[in-house]
Amino acid sequence: MKIKLVGCASTMNEVKWLGVPENTDCEFLDFDLHGNPARLHDKLQQIIHDSQDYDFIILTYNRCSNVLINLVSPKVPLLLPKTHDCIGLLLGSHDRHMEFSRENSAVYYFSQGWLDYGRSPYSEYLGYLEKYGEENARSLIDTLYGRYKKAVLIITPGMKDVGHYRKKVKEIADFFGWETTEIEGDITLLAALVQGKENLDTVLVEPGVTITEELLGHNC
Numbered sequence: 001m002k003i004k005l006v007g008c009a010s011t012m013n014e015v016k017w018l019g020v021p022e023n024t025d026c027e028f029l030d031f032d033l034h035g036n037p038a039r040l041h042d043k044l045q046q047i048i049h050d051s052q053d054y055d056f057i058i059l060t061y062n063r064c065s066n067v068l069i070n071l072v073s074p075k076v077p078l079l080l081p082k083t084h085d086c087i088g089l090l091l092g093s094h095d096r097h098m099e100f101s102r103e104n105s106a107v108y109y110f111s112q113g114w115l116d117y118g119r120s121p122y123s124e125y126l127g128y129l130e131k132y133g134e135e136n137a138r139s140l141i142d143t144l145y146g147r148y149k150k151a152v153l154i155i156t157p158g159m160k161d162v163g164h165y166r167k168k169v170k171e172i173a174d175f176f177g178w179e180t181t182e183i184e185g186d187i188t189l190l191a192a193l194v195q196g197k198e199n200l201d202t203v204l205v206e207p208g209v210t211i212t213e214e215l216l217g218h219n220c
Contacts, residue, residue: 003196004051006044007060008034009117010086014187015060017158018194024058031117037065048073056196060089062203063216071211078205081193082217086111089193090154092186093201100183106149108178110169111185112159121145122172151178156185 003024007015009031020026027047033040044059044067051057052075059078061068064085071078083089087109088097101107108121121141128137151173153165166182173180189201198204205211 001055001196002053003056003058004047004054005058005060005194006047006051008064008086008113010111010113011060011089011190013112013116014090014156014158014185014190015194017156018187018191020194024194024196025054031113032119034064035119037067040065041067041069041071044068045071048076048078052076058193058196060086060190060193062089066213068211068216069213072209073205073207075207077207078211079193079196079198080203080205080216081189082201082203083189086113087154089190090156090185090187091183092189096186104150104152104181106147107152108145108148108150109152109154110165110172111154112156112165115165115168120168120172122175125175145176148176149178151176151180153180153182154185155182156187 001023005020005024005026007026007028009028012028029043033043044061048057048071054076057073057076057078059080062081062083062085081089083094084097088094090111091097091100125137125141128140151169153169155162170180192199193202203216205215
């Protein structure tokens, strides 16, 4: 069986640490595409259409800004994680993500991939500062991130130099006045996905079926 895995850079480190089967070709998309959901949606649809000579397509995306809604694979089945976003994927399940969030309100999550390839709230502030000046930059960043109170670092297996990532999170948290804490990651769901295995936390989309919110599950 020939498999295509399309993933976000946010989980690339963990996928590579797990090891990709020889029959699987991977394509990891730029993290910054999250900032333009319509463009990310179109990119995913194009890749799916270009991958119809594979037997199976795996996506590590799910409800991220609803980018999967209305995607369709004409001839090849799709396998998706049943999570709200990559946080649930790195914590092992949607349920664990929601349970932790209920116990820790106003949380902003960080992971190795997020810090390596993403745009942090602090880097966003610096961009606004350069464009709009300090007063406007502060106003914009407060609108976007003012509700958060805690920065959480997800420690995943294979994560090297954890101290480096703790330092980066603390620098961001100190700027915003957030508390910091950590949570142990769980990549068993990601491992199952990489292996193409179906379980209760994945969604199999048959060829020709258009992805809907109901199909994805977890209306959150």
